[in-house]
Amino acid sequence: MAPRRPATIKDVAAAAGVGIATVSRVFSGTGSVGAATRERVLAAARELDYRPSALGRGLKLRRSGGIGLVVPDVTDPFCAELVAGVLACARTLGEHVIVDAAHGDPSREAEIVERLVEQRVDGVIAQPAGTEADWRGAARVCSSVVFAGRALPGLPEIPAVLADDAGGVRSLTEYLAGLGHRRIGFLGEAPRSPSRVREGAFRDTLAQLGVPVEEDLVVGARPAGDAAYAAAAGLLQRRDDVTAVLAAGHRLGEAAVLVARELDLRVPADVSIAMIDDVAWAELCDPPLTAVARPGRDIGYRACEMLLREPARRGRGGPVLLPTELVVRGSCGPLRPARR
Amino acid sequence: MAPRRPATIKDVAAAAGVGIATVSRVFSGTGSVGAATRERVLAAARELDYRPSALGRGLKLRRSGGIGLVVPDVTDPFCAELVAGVLACARTLGEHVIVDAAHGDPSREAEIVERLVEQRVDGVIAQPAGTEADWRGAARVCSSVVFAGRALPGLPEIPAVLADDAGGVRSLTEYLAGLGHRRIGFLGEAPRSPSRVREGAFRDTLAQLGVPVEEDLVVGARPAGDAAYAAAAGLLQRRDDVTAVLAAGHRLGEAAVLVARELDLRVPADVSIAMIDDVAWAELCDPPLTAVARPGRDIGYRACEMLLREPARRGRGGPVLLPTELVVRGSCGPLRPARR
DNA sequence: CCCTCCCTTGGAAACGTTTCCATGAGGTTT
DNA sequence: AAACCTCATGGAAACGTTTCCAAGGGAGGG
Numbered sequence: 076m077a078p079r080r081p082a083t084i085k086d087v088a089a090a091a092g093v094g095i096a097t098v099s100r101v102f103s104g105t106g107s108v109g110a111a112t113r114e115r116v117l118a119a120a121r122e123l124d125y126r127p128s129a130l131g132r133g134l135k136l137r138r139s140g141g142i143g144l145v146v147p148d149v150t151d152p153f154c155a156e157l158v159a160g161v162l163a164c165a166r167t168l169g170e171h172v173i174v175d176a177a178h179g180d181p182s183r184e185a186e187i188v189e190r191l192v193e194q195r196v197d198g199v200i201a202q203p204a205g206t207e208a209d210w211r212g213a214a215r216v217c218s219s220v221v222f223a224g225r226a227l228p229g230l231p232e233i234p235a236v237l238a239d240d241a242g243g244v245r246s247l248t249e250y251l252a253g254l255g256h257r258r259i260g261f262l263g264e265a266p267r268s269p270s271r272v273r274e275g276a277f278r279d280t281l282a283q284l285g286v287p288v289e290e291d292l293v294v295g296a297r298p299a300g301d302a303a304y305a306a307a308a309g310l311l312q313r314r315d316d317v318t319a320v321l322a323a324g325h326r327l328g329e330a331a332v333l334v335a336r337e338l339d340l341r342v343p344a345d346v347s348i349a350m351i352d353d354v355a356w357a358e359l360c361d362p363p364l365t366a367v368a369r370p371g372r373d374i375g376y377r378a379c380e381m382l383l384r385e386p387a388r389r390g391r392g393g394p395v396l397l398p399t400e401l402v403v404r405g406s407c408g409p410l411r412p413a414r415r
Numbered sequence: 416m417a418p419r420r421p422a423t424i425k426d427v428a429a430a431a432g433v434g435i436a437t438v439s440r441v442f443s444g445t446g447s448v449g450a451a452t453r454e455r456v457l458a459a460a461r462e463l464d465y466r467p468s469a470l471g472r473g474l475k476l477r478r479s480g481g482i483g484l485v486v487p488d489v490t491d492p493f494c495a496e497l498v499a500g501v502l503a504c505a506r507t508l509g510e511h512v513i514v515d516a517a518h519g520d521p522s523r524e525a526e527i528v529e530r531l532v533e534q535r536v537d538g539v540i541a542q543p544a545g546t547e548a549d550w551r552g553a554a555r556v557c558s559s560v561v562f563a564g565r566a567l568p569g570l571p572e573i574p575a576v577l578a579d580d581a582g583g584v585r586s587l588t589e590y591l592a593g594l595g596h597r598r599i600g601f602l603g604e605a606p607r608s609p610s611r612v613r614e615g616a617f618r619d620t621l622a623q624l625g626v627p628v629e630e631d632l633v634v635g636a637r638p639a640g641d642a643a644y645a646a647a648a649g650l651l652q653r654r655d656d657v658t659a660v661l662a663a664g665h666r667l668g669e670a671a672v673l674v675a676r677e678l679d680l681r682v683p684a685d686v687s688i689a690m691i692d693d694v695a696w697a698e699l700c701d702p703p704l705t706a707v708a709r710p711g712r713d714i715g716y717r718a719c720e721m722l723l724r725e726p727a728r729r730g731r732g733g734p735v736l737l738p739t740e741l742v743v744r745g746s747c748g749p750l751r752p753a754r755r
Numbered sequence: 756c757c758c759t760c761c762c763t764t765g766g767a768a769a770c771g772t773t774t775c776c777a778t779g780a781g782g783t784t785t
Numbered sequence: 786a787a788a789c790c791t792c793a794t795g796g797a798a799a800c801g802t803t804t805c806c807a808a809g810g811g812a813g814g815g
Contacts, residue, residue, distance in 0.1 A: 083771055094795040099773060106774090109793060124556060129533045130479060131771030133470040134800050141513065141534075149498050152695075155490040162489065162516055171530060173481065174514040176502055190511060193469045194481075216464060332699055355492075356696025359672055423801055434765040439803060446804085449763060471801030474770050 082123035084131075091119035102127050133195065138218075141171040142382060143191035145184060145201040146224075149176050152325065152354040153371045154202065157224050160375025161200055168383050170197065181205030188213045198382040200375070203227055206269070219386065223378035224371065226394055228270045235394035236378040238369035240351070241276035243399035247321055247349050247367050248280040250401060255410030256319040256347065257286055260310045262303070262327040266295045273323040273351065292317060296327065303330035311338055311346070318346060318410055325352035325366075332360060343408030353402050362405035370397045422463035424471075431459035442467050473535065478558075481511040482722060483531035485524060485541040486564075489516050492665065492694040493711045494542065497564050500715025501540055508723050510537065521545030528553045538722040540715070543567055546609070559726065563718035564711065566734055568610045575734035576718040578709035580691070581616035583739035587661055587689050587707050588620040590741060595750030596659040596687065597626055600650045602643070602667040606635045613663040613691065632657060638666035647674040651686070658686060658750055665692035665706075672700060683748035693742050702745035710737045 084102075088095040093112060100106040101116045108116075119125075133139045144161050146154040158174060165172045173191060177184035184205045191199055198219040203210055207229035214220050214233055226235035251259055259281075263274040274293060281288050291314060296306030307330040311317065320335075322328035328350030332342070340346045342362055350357070353368035374397055381395070424442075428435040433452060440446040441456045448456075459465075473479045484501050486494040498514060505512045513531060517524035524545045531539055538559040543550055547569035554560050554573055566575035591599055599621075603614040614633060621628050631654060636646030647670040651657065660675075662668035668690030672682070680686045682702055690697070693708035714737055721735070 085771080088795095095772085096774080096795055096797095097793085099771095100794090103773070106794095107792065112793080126529070126533050126556070128474075128535055128771050130470055130473040130477075130535050131800090132773075134468075134474050134771075134802085135773045137470075137800070139470060149489065149502065150492070150495040152490070152492075155495050158489050158514070159516065162514070166515070171513050171515065171534060173511050174498070174502070175506070175511065176499065189466070193466050194511060195468055195470050216466070329695075329699060336701075354695070355669075356694075356699045359669060359696045360699050361676075361701030425801080428765095435802085436765055436767095436804080437763085439801095440764090443803070446764095447762065452763080468801050471770090472803075474772085474801075475803045477770070 082125040084127070086123055087116065087120050087125050090123060091115045137195065138197050139195045140169070141173055141194065141196050142379070143188070143194070143196040143199040144172050144174045145177055145187050145199065146174070147177055147179050147202060147204055149174065153224065153352055153369060156371025157202065157375035160372035161379045163372070164376045164379035170383065177204045179204045181209050185209055185213065188217065192216055200378045200382060219382060221378045221382045223374050231393065234381055236374050236381060237394050237396055238374060239396040239399050240272050240369070243351055243367035243369065243401070244273045244276035244321070244323065245280045246399070246401045247351070248277055249284070250403070251319045251321060251347065251349065251407060252281070252284050252286060254347065254407060258289070258292060258314070258317045260314065260317040260320040261293045261323070262306055262310065262320065262331060263293060263295050263323045265297045268295070271295070277321065298324050298326035300326065303327045304334065307331045307334040308337070311335065311340070319407065320346060320348050322348070322350035325350060325354045328352065328364065328366070332364070342406050344411065347407035349407050357402070357404065360406070364406045365404045366402050368400045368402055370399070373397050422465040424467070426463055427456065427460050427465045430463060431456045477535065478537050479535045480509070481513055481534065481536050482719070483528070483534070483536040483539040484512050484514045485517055485527050485539065486514070487517055487519050487542060487544055489514065493564065493692055493709060496711025497542065497715040500712035501719045503712070504716040504719035510723065517544045519544045521549050525549055525553065528557065532556055540718045540722060559722060561718045561722045563714050571733065574721055576714050576721060577734050577736055578714060579736040579739050580612050580709070583691055583707035583709065583741070584613045584616035584661070584663065585620045586739070586741045587691070588617055589624070590743070591659045591661060591687065591689065591747060592621070592624050592626060594687065594747060598629070598632060598654070598657045600654065600657040600660040601633045601663070602646055602650065602660065602671060603633065603635050603663045605637045608635070611635070617661065636667065638664050640666065643667045643670035644674065647671045651675065651678060651680070659747065660686060660688050662688070662690035665690060665694045668692065668704065668706070672704070682746050684751065687747035689747050697742070697744065700746070704746045705744045706742050708740045708742055710739070713737050
């Protein structure tokens with residue numbers, strides 16, 4: 076039944092008794108075609124199971140009609156939301172999305188971008204893992220790049236859509252301080268991170284509130300399981316007088332929760348815990364965790380829009396910051412006397 | 416610096432003073448090229464920032480070197496794992512992956528497949544949402560299809576890689592029965608689901624154990640938030656004598672946990688809860704939830720391998736079943752007197 | 756010293772589109 | 786009635802590869 080070889084535009088043209096140019100016009104929607112002819116072409120195409128080849132079109136048009144999306148890890152809830160947002164937007168614009176995960180490895184990331192360029196994607200959206208040098212090169216060779224969810228401060232010319240992390244940390248810090256907490260442990264970005272926005276916002280907010288920052292309470296950690304756990308355990312064991320912990324990411328928050336449980340600390344009676352990233356388990360935790368929700372989906376959607384719809388406006392006026400939302404649940408309580 | 420138009424194979428050939436055939440041989444690795452010539456070509460290519468166009472190659476080769484992946488929802492943890500597995504395998508085979516989400520809508524799914532066919536992907540991996548009729552058509556038009564994570568029983572000719580759901584449900588049911596539970600509530604597949612493997616396994620296992628199945632305790636629900644919550648609430652309110660709940664999916668498990676909390680039931684003292692899908696929050700829940708882990712990543716990996724590596728073996732001997740693993744945590748306890 | 760064979764190389768024909776340009780038919784305006 | 790527009794249509798030239806085929810050249814064997 077089905078032909079060995081997929082039908083081409085020529086087959087359709089022959090079957091409908093028209094020229095290939097006419098068939099092309101029918102399918103690409105450009106130009107004008109008589110109603111009767113169009114019908115004949117469509118009938119022939121249906122008969123032959125014809126599907127226009129995106130390869131032929133792409134070659135001619137010098138673009139594939141797809142975009143590339145590079146994230147650290149598709150199983151991370153935030154990344155997954157971001158991917159979903161990009162897919163949603165791409166869908167409305169009729170583009171497909173080539174997704175790949177770099178797993179924090181800059182060389183792998185570079186390799187992925189290289190492949191995307193070979194695919195002649197119309198643009199690339201990335202939550203970058205690599206350094207500025209890596210992306211400076213990539214940006215030169217890519218048609219266009221938009222950062223999403225994370226940006227490289229040294230590359231202001233590359234447009235970016237980000238969560239307002241600083242605002243999120245600020246509102247969380249103010250919330251904890253408002254509950255009376257003064258010795259707040261902060262689990263933040265790794266020390267050699269390119270930009271420690273969250274840590275900065277934490278320090279600034281405390282300063283504004285007139286709360287002295289104790290260096291001992293600010294620890295950085297890679298969000299990997301072990302490192303995060305070690306950082307949280309270190310903090311809570313070293314300083315048994317902290318009354319609240321602010322985790323700057325769900326992996327760190329997870330670590331904090333597990334460590335607190337391990338140390339038999341009651342939440343929030345002994346220690347309040349809050350984190351950035353309102354992932355699914357925050358609500359299911361007991362007590363449910365207060366968190367700052369980052370609009371991952373919106374970020375992805377917006378980045379895609381920026382990439383495809385507004386090539387003109389790109390990169391002007393710094394990164395687009397999307398608001399976060401403080402979701403108050405039961406994991407933070409008013410200050411009580413220090414434990415022990 | 417960067418040329419307005421990306422360099423083509425012709426540019427490289429001219430710059431290196433060789434024919435385009437030679438450049439092609441250098442980059443595609445086929446045929447033999449003298450060492451000196453190869454060097455000259457590579458140097459010219461580097462100079463011009465040349466990247467072979469996958470579009471040109473794809474057109475000639477009649478394939479794009481990519482595969483399509485269709486899942487219901489990339490933000491679902493199981494799907495995300497599956498995607499990660501496919502990406503990992505595709506990467507080792509040098510293929511890229513076009514991902515899209517159908518959100519349970521068959522027409523949307525069909526549309527996605529249509530687009531993938533236009534892209535001339537080398538194959539499609541799908542966790543199908545649509546019916547058998549939908550996919551019968553898609554399979555005819557696709558080069559090849561592999562189902563992953565879910566299959567359509569009416570289409571045995573389409574190869575599939577699945578979790579051993581029946582085995583998972585069985586081990587969980589036996590575990591609960593072993594703790595003494597007899598009145599076990601089962602939150603399972605929606606009534607109009609194409610195959611209710613889990614429910615079947617639940618019934619079979621109880622029968623084998625000599626425990627009568629009470630129809631009242633077996634409820635089906637779509638895994639969407641509201642429906643799941645309603646089903647769980649209905650079950651627990653209607654029958655206050657159930658001592659354990661087995662949720663056949665993490666959305667249903669989530670609902671069970673929330674309903675139990677809402678009804679002030681202590682877990683596991685008043686009711687034991689266990690579920691299929693060992694998602695992140697299972698461990699962070701209090702008490703941590705006993706669950707059956709489905710090997711999402713392995714399923715994706717294997718499906719991709721099957722699609723690309725073993726086109727011969729595909730579809731022979733029924734679906735490939737990958738083993739699940741029972742992860743015992745604290746949410747299930749020995750039978751106690753019925754509540755109230 | 757000539758013939759053969761193998762290795763290297765270039766020319767040219769696809770692959771399936773889009774689009775520019777030319778052609779012809781039919782209708783409107785002077 | 787002539788001249789002109791508009792619209793529908795087909796031919797043909799790209800687009801950037803791969804690969805078949807033929808040809809050139811050096812080495813080895815007779």
